[in-house]
Amino acid sequence: MSTGANLAEDTGSSTSSEKRRFEPPADLAAEANVTAEAYDRAADDRLGFWAEQAERLTWAEPFTEVLDWTDAPFAKWYVGGRLNAAYNCVDRHVEAGRGDQVAFHFVGEPGDTRDITYADLKDEVSRAANALLDLGVRTGDMVAIYLPMIPEAVVSMLACARIGATHTVVFGGFSAEALASRIEDCRAKVVITADGGYRRGAPSALKPTVDDAIGKLGGNSPVDHVLTVRRTGEYVSFDDATDVWWHDVVDGASPEHSPEAFDAEHPLYVMYSSGTTGKPKGILHTTGGYLVGAAYTHHAVFDLKPGSAEEKGDVYWCTADIGWVTGHSYIVYGPLANGVTQVLYEGTPDSPHQGRWWEIVERYGVTLLYTAPTAIRTFMKWGREIPDRYDLSSLRLLGSVGEPINPEAYLWYRNVIGGDRCPVVDTWWQTETGQMMISPLPGVTVGKPGSAMRALPGVGVDVVDENGDPVPNGSSGYLVLTQPWPAMLRTLWGDKDRFVETYWARFEKQGYYFAGDGAKKDEDGDIWILGRVDDVMNVSGHRLSTSEIESALVSHPRVAEAAVVGATDETTGQAVVAYVILRAGAEDGASSGDALVQELRSHVAKGIGAIAKPRKITIVPELPKTRSGKIMRRLLRDVAENRAVGDTTTLSDPTIMALITDRGDPAA
Ligand code: WT7
Numbered sequence: 001m002s003t004g005a006n007l008a009e010d011t012g013s014s015t016s017s018e019k020r021r022f023e024p025p026a027d028l029a030a031e032a033n034v035t036a037e038a039y040d041r042a043a044d045d046r047l048g049f050w051a052e053q054a055e056r057l058t059w060a061e062p063f064t065e066v067l068d069w070t071d072a073p074f075a076k077w078y079v080g081g082r083l084n085a086a087y088n089c090v091d092r093h094v095e096a097g098r099g100d101q102v103a104f105h106f107v108g109e110p111g112d113t114r115d116i117t118y119a120d121l122k123d124e125v126s127r128a129a130n131a132l133l134d135l136g137v138r139t140g141d142m143v144a145i146y147l148p149m150i151p152e153a154v155v156s157m158l159a160c161a162r163i164g165a166t167h168t169v170v171f172g173g174f175s176a177e178a179l180a181s182r183i184e185d186c187r188a189k190v191v192i193t194a195d196g197g198y199r200r201g202a203p204s205a206l207k208p209t210v211d212d213a214i215g216k217l218g219g220n221s222p223v224d225h226v227l228t229v230r231r232t233g234e235y236v237s238f239d240d241a242t243d244v245w246w247h248d249v250v251d252g253a254s255p256e257h258s259p260e261a262f263d264a265e266h267p268l269y270v271m272y273s274s275g276t277t278g279k280p281k282g283i284l285h286t287t288g289g290y291l292v293g294a295a296y297t298h299h300a301v302f303d304l305k306p307g308s309a310e311e312k313g314d315v316y317w318c319t320a321d322i323g324w325v326t327g328h329s330y331i332v333y334g335p336l337a338n339g340v341t342q343v344l345y346e347g348t349p350d351s352p353h354q355g356r357w358w359e360i361v362e363r364y365g366v367t368l369l370y371t372a373p374t375a376i377r378t379f380m381k382w383g384r385e386i387p388d389r390y391d392l393s394s395l396r397l398l399g400s401v402g403e404p405i406n407p408e409a410y411l412w413y414r415n416v417i418g419g420d421r422c423p424v425v426d427t428w429w430q431t432e433t434g435q436m437m438i439s440p441l442p443g444v445t446v447g448k449p450g451s452a453m454r455a456l457p458g459v460g461v462d463v464v465d466e467n468g469d470p471v472p473n474g475s476s477g478y479l480v481l482t483q484p485w486p487a488m489l490r491t492l493w494g495d496k497d498r499f500v501e502t503y504w505a506r507f508e509k510q511g512y513y514f515a516g517d518g519a520k521k522d523e524d525g526d527i528w529i530l531g532r533v534d535d536v537m538n539v540s541g542h543r544l545s546t547s548e549i550e551s552a553l554v555s556h557p558r559v560a561e562a563a564v565v566g567a568t569d570e571t572t573g574q575a576v577v578a579y580v581i582l583r584a585g586a587e588d589g590a591s592s593g594d595a596l597v598q599e600l601r602s603h604v605a606k607g608i609g610a611i612a613k614p615r616k617i618t619i620v621p622e623l624p625k626t627r628s629g630k631i632m633r634r635l636l637r638d639v640a641e642n643r644a645v646g647d648t649t650t651l652s653d654p655t656i657m658a659l660i661t662d663r664g665d666p667a668a
Contacts, residue, residue, distance in 0.1 A: 017607060018407035022414070022447040024423060028396070032443020034300040034457070042457035049458045050077075050486055053296040054288070057337065058092050059083045060261030063288070067484060072511060073504045074491065075484045077289030082261035085268060085287050086162035089336035090125055091259065093118045101308040102341045105315075105364050106151050109198035109347025116151055118339070121158075124151075124250075126257035128159035131249040135225045137190055139164030139262070142270075144188035144223075146170045146179060146210055148197020149346045152229045152246065153322045156192045157269075157332050161287075162259050166267040168282075171323025172197060172204075173627035175649065176212035178280075182272050183213060185282055186493060187222040192246075194229040195236045200351050203232035211237060264288025270493045271325050273431045281502070282493030283431050285328075291337055293435035293487025297456060298334035301425050302368045302397060303442050306340040315394070317343035317361070318370040324628055325431040326401055329487070330370060334435075349375065354382050358390035369417070370399035374561075374629040376409045376417075381560035381583055384416045392417060397442055400426045402629065404529050406551035407449035414449075428452040428529050430515065432503065434487030437461060438527055450551065451528050459485055463519045463527065468510040476520035476530060476545075480512035488513075518545065537566030537574045539611060546633065549576060549614065552607035556600055558582055563623050563631045564614065567640035575615040577640040578604075579623060579660065616640070620660045627652045636660070 024032070042049040047066040054063070063081030093101070099119030106114040116124070137143060143160050145167055147153040153169070160167040168186050170179050183191065191214075196205040207228055214221045228236065229246040265286045272280040298304060307313025316335055320326035335342055343364050349357050357379075361369065379387065398418050400410070405426050414424050424447060428438035437459050438452040445453050455461035460483030462470050471477040492499040506514040518530040530545035537546065546564040553562035561581040566574035580600065597617045605613040624632045627650070638645045639661055648654045 018411070018449045020411070020449060022423065022449075024443050024445065025421060028303060028423070029443040032441070033303050033305075034441050034443065036441075036444045038300070038441075038457040046458055046460075046483065050292065053458070053486075054078060054081075054292050056295050056299070057083060057088050057288070057291055059288075063264060069484055072484070073500060073513070074496075075289075075488055076265055077286075077484075077486050078264040078292070081264040081288050083264065083288055083291075084162060084259040084261050085291055085333065086125055086129075086158040087259040088291060089158060089161075089333065090118060090122045093339045094122050096339075098308070098339060101313070101339070103336065104151060104154070104342050104344045107343065107345045107360055108150070109201070109345075109351055114151065121155070123255035124155045125158040125162060126255045127250050127253040128152075128155050129162040129257045129259075130253040131227070131246075132159055132163060132165065132190065134249065134253070135190055135227065135244070137163065137165050139260075140267075141165045141190075142186045142188040142222075143167050144170060144179070144183050144186070144191045146172060146174075146191060146193045146206060147229065147322070148172050148194055148199075148204075148206065148231065149321055149344060150194065150197065150229065150231060151344065152192075152194070154332055154336075154344070157322070157328075158336075161268060162257065164260065164262050164266060166269055168270045168272065169323050169328070170272070171321060171627060172206055173323070173652065176209045176216060177649075179209060180213035180216040181280065182282075183223060184217055184220065185272075185280075186270055189222060190225045190227060191223055192227045192229070194231040195234050196232040198232065198347055198351075200348055203234050205232075205234060205236075207236040214242075262287060265490070267490075269328065271328065271431055281498065282495075283325075283489045284491050284493050285434050285487065286490050289486035289488070290329075290434050291333055293485060294329040294334035295337040296458075296486075297436040297439075298330060299338055300441060300456065301427060301436055301439050302370070302399065304335075304338055304340055304368070306338055309341070314340055314367045315343065315365050316340050316368040316370070317345070317364075317366045318399075319345065319349075319357070319375065320370070320372070320401075321628075325434070326370075329434060349378070350382075355386045355389060358387045358392060361392055361395065362390045365394040367394055367396045368399070369395060369397075370401065372402040372629055373400055373405040373409050374403065374625070374631075376400070376405070376413045377554065377561050379417075380409065380412050381581065383584055384412075387416055392419060395419070395422050398422050398424045400424060401429070401436075404531060404547040404551070405450060406547070406554050408551065408555045410449035423447055424449075426450075426452045428517075428527075432489045433481070433485065434489065435485065437481065437485070438529075448522075448526060451522070451526050453526050455527075459483070461527065462512075463521050464507070464510075464512070468507045468512060471521060473521045473523050473525050476518060478506075478533065479515045479517040479519040479527075479529065480507055480510075481515060482510070482512055537564075537576060539566070539569075539574050539576060548608060549578065549604055549612050552604045552612065553578060553580055553600060553617075555607065556603045558596065559600065560584075561623060563633060563636055565633045565637040565640050567615075567637060569615070576612060577636070578614040578617045579620050579636055580617060581621065581623060582619060618660070622653070622656045622659060624648070624651050624656050624660065626650050 061082035569575035
């Protein structure tokens with residue numbers, strides 16, 4: 001670990017000067033799925049609490065023990081229990097008479113739509129399961145999925161789960177190189193892909209990338225078959241020995257398939273995390289605990305009220321891509337286990353126009369929306385007049401995930417999108433945790449803009465110093481998870497040592513999971529995530545959080561988005577360097593250029609303290625982001641430190657770096 005961080009010493013600055021507090025809406029609180037009592041229940045008997053939550057699922061064979069932690073940190077949850085994840089997500093809702101309820105309102109980017117009921121989903125998943133069996137896929141085999149956001153992505157995942165094959169979904173934006181390394185690492189027998197998908201109004205090919213990836217692996221390729229969905233109708237090359245069309249083998253397959261029950265610890269999926277260096281980590285999730293963790297948190301945090309349109313059940317929309325863990329836990333497994341109606345959208349927020357999301361919310365009466373702060377800040381940049389054109393009154397709750405949500409974005413989300421009536425739940429978790437860990441409960445928690453608040457019932461969280469001792473309120477430190485939880489990763493695929501080293505070695509004595517994030521407990525003990533500890537700067541011996549300074553910058557009316565890095569400085573150790581995007585129209589405001597930069601520096605100094613004042617601020621047209629929307633500060637650090645810019649292959653748009661370096665002045 002290369003943090004060199006000394007989080008125990010705090011700057012003494014308050015995390016946010018935003019003091020507004022938001023009570024749960026009275027009607028929501030009165031009917032809330034989960035009340036304050038859940039915290040007490042879980043605190044009294046944590047494993048008993050998780051045993052109760054397991055009753056949300058249908059088990060073919062009951063478990064005999066909730067948790068076996070004797071081989072820590074290798075956990076076994078719901079020992080002896082047997083179940084089928086796909087049965088739990090699909091069949092049992094049909095058996096309960098809910099077959100006609102819509103599972104997905106699919107919206108393609110070109111405007112094509114398709115409503116898929118739970119009964120349709122059952123038939124389709126069964127057909128795909130039969131087709132995979134015909135292609136020779138067996139329980140325990142690996143299947144790679146490289147698809148756009150189309151219903152077949154969900155169907156493929158569930159078809160694997162149904163036959164006990166382990167899936168690894170690779171985000172459609174990844175390169176052939178990245179796909180090849182994942183296929184090779186997990187030895188995938190089959191790859192499910194499409195000719196392409198639609199992005200920004202044009203077909204974007206996928207199958208050629210699969211061909212490339214397999215070509216790269218050459219004689220070492222484990223792939224027997226590539227199963228291709230026809231989506232765009234673009235030409236694809238076809239090898240009769242390995243290639244099969246989805247419409248040939250799935251559409252014609254039988255819709256009858258009896259799901260077999262698997263052990264609770266049967267591998268459900270591997271998700272490769274975009275790790276900062278070296279080879280990606282294959283994070284393994286298993287079946288029973290994962291499904292309990294995803295289903296319970298989805299029920300609790302979204303106050304989920306599933307039901308048909310006639311019953312006025314919730315319409316839930318998670319805007320994540322299925323290629324990331326958010327799509328796994330909060331589009332596929334949690335929501336479907338809970339039997340809710342969802343929206344599934346293929347495209348980008350600005351195709352064909354910047355009101356696309358809000359048009360979808362209005363059209364389908366979305367009640368629960370789950371998205372990322374980076375999207376919210378993009379909408380802020382575009383201006384409120386766009387969402388203001390649509391009727392968003394169906395919304396009742398808004399979720400945020402992926403990065404700290406700055407108070408400015410939280411308030412805009414709450415006010416402009418949520419009409420000041422919807423609570424905002426800021427949910428902290430990771431690919432590794434599988435389920436939300438820190439979040440408000442919408443019927444209980446008094447919300448603070450910018451805080452993820454506290455551990456969910458049954459989850460153990462603390463903020464500790466170097467030695468693993470809890471820090472007092474008002475201080476910051478390392479975020480740790482103090483107790484095993486059902487959806488926890490079980491290991492890194494093929495690399496037990498790295499699993500132990502990465503997550504469990506740092507606080508081995510206490511047996512804590514090290515999350516890699518810094519956090520602060522405020523005066524009330526509520527938790528503010530400060531960002532990855534490698535993004536925490538040390539300026540003149542004072543700890544400063546990149547996100548705290550970014551938040552201060554974004555609270556200036558002319559700033560749309562900001563990224564802050566710590567650049568090496570001879571005198572102060574590190575210095576704060578900021579890159580900011582101005583809001584639309586703001587360029588022609590009163591002050592510009594140097595005057596504006598000075599104004600922003602003072603603004604930060606005012607908000608946090610002189611110590612946080614950026615040494616340098618560069619106004620840029622865009623920020624370098626990964627395809628999942630994370631700002632790549634490493635690249636900005638390269639610019640700030642006058643180095644050649646490092647590897648840009650994971651950027652969503654590699655040309656952005658040229659725009660930024662063009663703006664950069666010679667060293668300050
Ligand atoms: C990292 C995990 C969780 C699914 C998407 C990202 C950051 C995540 C929050 C939040 C502040 C957050 C953390 C975490 N993060 N949610 N609500 N507030 N930071 O999954 O790619 O595994 O990234 O994202 O730094 O460690 P991931």
